Amino acid sequence: FTLLSLNLHCLRLDGTVFATNADRFAAIASLVAARDVAVITLQEACQRPGEQAIELLRAALEQRTAATWTSTWALAHVAWEGTPDEADEGVGLLVRGALSDPGELEHAVQGALRRVAVSSTLPPELGSPRVTSVHFEVFEPEARTMQAREVAAAGLVDTDSTYAVIVAGDFNDVE
Numbered sequence: 001f002t003l004l005s006l007n008l009h010c011l012r013l014d015g016t017v018f019a020t021n022a023d024r025f026a027a028i029a030s031l032v033a034a035r036d037v038a039v040i041t042l043q044e045a046c047q048r049p050g051e052q053a054i055e056l057l058r059a060a061l062e063q064r065t066a067a068t069w070t071s072t073w074a075l076a077h078v079a080w081e082g083t084p085d086e087a088d089e090g091v092g093l094l095v096r097g098a099l100s101d102p103g104e105l106e107h108a109v110q111g112a113l114r115r116v117a118v119s120s121t122l123p124p125e126l127g128s129p130r131v132t133s134v135h136f137e138v139f140e141p142e143a144r145t146m147q148a149r150e151v152a153a154a155g156l157v158d159t160d161s162t163y164a165v166i167v168a169g170d171f172n173d174v175e
């Protein structure tokens with residue numbers, strides 16, 4: 001299957017060619033349909049009253065692909081606090097088909113902002129691996145390394161004996 005990892009940069013449109021998030025999510029849904037993407041890991045997937053990025057994107061995906069998509073999301077922190085762009089920021093998964101056994105990992109080692117990971121098991125038609133969406137610390141390399149180690153350890157614990165684990169997201173690091 002094809003997996004897309006996407007940092008939405010919250011609900012902000014600056015730096016994009018889109019006039020609205022509806023336009024942006026429709027374009028993402030078109031790309032997903034054209035490339036037969038089955039799994040999307042999301043970072044900076046924000047929500048505020050009346051506007052939830054993951055739900056808007058799920059609706060666009062279902063309209064464009066004529067398939068059912070399920071999701072899970074976990075709150076990391078408040079983004080753009082005190083500005084008109086303030087929103088709850090988190091990480092999420094969108095999957096064509098039914099997710100199972102969703103889970104959230106709050107990292108023991110944090111940097112300037114609270115970081116979490118979210119994971120779930122994919123449906124049997126996608127091979128049932130465990131997929132985790134991450135958004136690691138950006139400014140503190142030691143915290144980022146520890147967050148990566150926590151996700152790796154959780155992957156070993158949260159899967160069956162096949163250790164079928166996929167980790168994708170914004171690693172905030174070089175390759």
